[in-house]
Amino acid sequence: MELQERLRARGYRLTPQRALVLEAVTTLGHATPEDALGWIRERASGVNISTVYRALELLEGLGLVRHTHLGHGAPTYHASTTPEHVHLVCRQCGGISEVEPDAVQPMVEALERSSGFVADVGHLAVFGLCKECAR
């Protein structure tokens, strides 16, 4: 299994908890540490929130998950296997929608050209007003 290989290549071990955390994030699509724990607790017991934090940090270090800050509070994680996407966060209604990275490609290119900055689009959260609230 890929996860195990990745872990062992760096001297880490494959534990049920780590597998569950990755599965939770993958299944949920977007998950805060608390969300992931909630999902896990529906199928396993005794998993601790601190383990979730530690697993997320590890998995992120391995490049298997990423996180974004979708506003105040807890970061939101998603699996690296899910297609990259940009988050649109409505400041009015709090709604979150996703768009293809294509939508921001012109920006990425402009930034790289002008500043040499290589933007990580999978990390991008754009705040503003959604269609409904903009009126």
Added chain:
Amino acid sequence: MELQERLRARGYRLTPQRALVLEAVTTLGHATPEDALGWIRERASGVNISTVYRALELLEGLGLVRHTHLGHGAPTYHASTTPEHVHLVCRQCGGISEVEPDAVQPMVEALERSSGFVADVGHLAVFGLCKECAR
């Protein structure tokens, strides 16, 4: 004074604390609540952190300050009077640079056209790798 007018128009009062918070953010350019308090404590005593939080929330509601999430945790505030700008946050070295909103204008237009989403550029933080770290 503009601040007082804005406050009173909504039944709020002008207090030294509120004026100081606005001044701190304006002077510092970018400030977390803790930063603002630090600045304030250099010239006034007895101002409490909870007052800073409350003042920032109020001032933001009045449109006098804005905030951005530049990563990890603490939000960063800046005065609305400062020219809008986009933040580029380097995930490698942690450096933060600013670019003109023009650099992302194509993205803003693309988003509005495709999703009807009105992006708030002053809120935008783009994560990625800066010129130096990208190599």
Added chain:
DNA sequence: GTTAATGCAAAAACTTTGCAAACCT
């Protein structure tokens, strides 16, 4: 004089850490 705003202290939300026990390899 009213009523909003502050300071303080305590709570809440979110993360991290130390350590003995349990588990992976």
Added chain:
DNA sequence: AGGTTTGCAAAGTTTTTGCATTAAC
């Protein structure tokens, strides 16, 4: 067996809240 990982509990951060007192108007 041996070193890694976990659960638990406790502490650390950051932000919010309740309430009596103070201050703006």
